[in-house]
Amino acid sequence: MGTDTPRSADRVCIVEVAGVALEVSQYAGDIHAPTIVLLHEGLGSVAMWQNFPRRVAAVTRCPVMVYSRRGYGRSAPRAEPYGIDFMHKEALEVLPELLRAIGIKVPVLLGHSDGGSIALIHAAAESVAGVIVMAPHIFVEGVGVNSIAALCDTVDGTNFFARLGRYHNDPQHAFRGWSNIWLSPEFRAWDIRAEIALISAPVMAIQGELDQYGSMAQINGIAEGARGPVELLKLPNCGHSPHRDQTEAVLVGVRSFVNRIGSYSVGAKLGNGRYLEDFVEGEVIISKPYKLSKHEIMTYAESYDPQPIHIDESYASRGPFGGVIASGFQTISLAFRLFVETGYFNDGVSMGGPGMDEVRWLVPVYPDDELTNHVTVLEARRSKSKPDRGILRLGHELRNQKGEICTTGSTVTIVKARTEG
Structure with missing residues (x-):
């Protein structure tokens, strides 16, 4: 496994949300600072973040919370296949309940890939101090679909699932559930640009120039559509995982962003004027x-x-x-x-x-x-x-x-x- 596991966190626990057991790890920080909540990618988990959560806590001095979504990591298995709205359900139903259960009121969300999309959907509806997204999806691009299809063609007959099993109780189900919904014809219409238009909290959007699952159109769309301030960090020599490919650049960006939003307005909803x-x-x-x-x-x-x-x-x-x-x-x-x-x-x-x-x-x-x-x-x-x-x-x-x-x-x-x- 990577250099950091759930056991190296300051607190490891299981939190039940609507009767579903979710794996949670927490890292200590300044109690007066906002908690940074990490939301993993489509094949991610608590363990797959490796030592990144601890490094985020160290450079920002903020508490950090990480969890594995249902069907991932050591969380409870999924009982049903993914629907087209699986990210909306996570953002609007599961995440708010989890935050309430842990006592986090106004977080900074840091999401990668699908987790970035979940962060954006949540920020459109709930109060957040800020949003950091790495390689997010705001609409479905052909380059992403083609890359997922190509990955599916290569995994059978290899040790892919054995390696993935280091991070998940059920790697087959985690992979098939994610890839099947992304490759389904009905998912091609998935689009959250309407939600982006509702986000007024500060956003930092990070994208690698070599990302095989999405283009710069994703983060450019956030900058064009969001109501609040948006900072873009475009990284050369970087693929779909900026926190692994360009770790130091990402940490510098995260620290700078969090420092700027520390005393800023949180979760203000625009559109109607403020009285x-x-x-x-x-x-x-x-x-x-x-x-x-x-x-x-x-x-x-x-x-x-x-x-x-x-x-x-x-x-x-x-x-x-x-x-x-x-x-x-x-x-x-x-x-x-x-x-x-x-x-x-x-x-x-x-x-x-x-x-x-x-x-x-x-x-x-x-x-x-x-x-x-x-x-x-x-x-x-x-x-x-x-x-x-x-x-x-x-x-x-x-x-x-x-x-x-x-x-x-x-x-x-x-x-x-x-x-x-």
């Missing part, structure tokens, strides 16, 4: 990134801030910044636009405001910088004279792709209250 009562002082809301082009910089400045450092490339190249930079007024406008695009002010919940305070331009913004607005809820206070509304004060930090804070400022907005309490 005054929905904002929590101290929470952080992160926008999607936006790449600001040279054309946008110069067009804006020609109309509203026609200084040569913004519109004259020759002049700007000889200046202190070495080239054209964006107008500070443009950057603060962009910061607010990125916040509005989160959807928090949908449905007319914003009633306007008296203005903006403490604007500072700290680092110049250059053409093609990728900018993200990190918004902190500084104050959410109901009006004493008009209880149907209140004052919302937000702190804005526009950051570039290096993490540098370029522009800061605070806005004051009058926001509708849901009730006149």
Whole structure:
């Protein structure tokens, strides 16, 4: 077996969910940090993660929980074949009950392959602090189906099932159940892009350039469809298992992502606007990134801030910044636009405001910088004279792709209250 087994975890137990015994391993971490829940691939199990869960716990200092789904690892066997909705059932029925049984309220989900799809489906319906997916599936691609079919053609007459038996009580059933549903004609229509559109929690999506089961279209689709911020990590010389093929790069990415979401808003549901009562002082809301082009910089400045450092490339190249930079007024406008695009002010919940305070331009913004607005809820206070509304004060930090804070400022907005309490 691999270098890590369930026995090397800090706690190993069997948890019953709806009368089904599930194998669970837990790794200790900071009790104040969110628990990272690992969701395995279509042929995975607790043991097949090997030492990855412990390394995740070590680099993030978060508690980590791993479990084997029914029919996998040392969990109870499946009594029925997989249906087309097997990932939805796991995400919406089994996983919520398991989290409740263990006492995990708002996890960070880290899923691989089918486990990544389960993580995304769960995040569309439940509160999570963040989602990390490796080689996820959001729709069925021919390359994946062909690779599974090719694998099925090679396993008989080999030691494949003997090797798989090191990780599963019933390797034949685990493999046939997974491969049969993926190769069934009715499964070709499986697609979770509608669920992706409901995800507002931060997402990191990781994909190997050599993945034989899916293309970059999978994680690109997450970035295009999710409502919340999405970070993409595309790894060269990496196949379908980034945590094995590019372990160090994945761990660096996971640690960085978890550090960023540690104090952020968790599980906010967008679409309908957020009323005054929905904002929590101290929470952080992160926008999607936006790449600001040279054309946008110069067009804006020609109309509203026609200084040569913004519109004259020759002049700007000889200046202190070495080239054209964006107008500070443009950057603060962009910061607010990125916040509005989160959807928090949908449905007319914003009633306007008296203005903006403490604007500072700290680092110049250059053409093609990728900018993200990190918004902190500084104050959410109901009006004493008009209880149907209140004052919302937000702190804005526009950051570039290096993490540098370029522009800061605070806005004051009058926001509708849901009730006149």
